[in-house]
Amino acid sequence: MVEEYLTDRDQEEALRNWWRENWTWILGGIVLGLVLLGGWQYWKVRTANTAAAAAKLYEDFRGALERNELEAANRSLGTLAADHATSPYTQQGRLLLAKKHVDEGKFDEAVPLLQSVANESSDAELAWVARLRVARLLIQQGKHDEALNLLDPEKAGAFAAQVREIRGDAQVAKGNPDAARAEYAAALTANIGGGADRMIDRSLLEMKLQDVGGDKKAPEPAANPAPAEGQP
Structure with a gap:
């Protein structure tokens, strides 16, 4: 019984010592948490007010x-x-x-x-x-x-076909049919891809290419191949 009593007292003293050594850190953590919570709430309200304005x-x-x-x-x-x-x-x-x-x-x-x-x-x-x-x-x-x-075609990404078409229009306006032909052909080739490139009018592009002396179309988009037998 004495040993248990002394052990409890030792534990209580250790707890008091720990609190004396760490209370400032604990209190600081609580304060920091409250500040962060308040700041987050303030940011939410301010963002909503800014969007409304x-x-x-x-x-x-x-x-x-x-x-x-x-x-x-x-x-x-x-x-x-x-x-x-x-x-x-x-x-x-x-x-x-x-x-x-x-x-x-x-x-x-x-x-x-x-x-x-x-x-x-x-x-x-x-x-x-x-x-x-x-x-x-x-x-x-x-x-x-x-x-x-x-318009830099190398930086246009999904808009490459549209960039090429407009560059072709600029070359036509400048009186450079050879350069225009190259741009329109490149636009048709880029249009084979998906994304924003599909937004251009392929038939119109082919007409523009023919108007500047082009006589070949870019290859049509490949159809999805039929799955091999036994494949899903």
């Missing part, structure tokens, strides 16, 4: 654009870009305003908006869509070399 500005912008109040639309989009530069709402707003300018033949006003999307969008596909539109407008403006310099 961006959505409100975007709706204001769209409403003004639909009413053809361009001054108000530009003002809302300017605030949206200044306060929410990385928001998808900013890029979508730029695309809508650029389309408005293109519809009205104001290419000089549309190009900077599209270039901003191409340069700043965190969505790689959206950035390429904007870049392709810029290139088409540059061709319309007679800036063929700028369009060619803007």
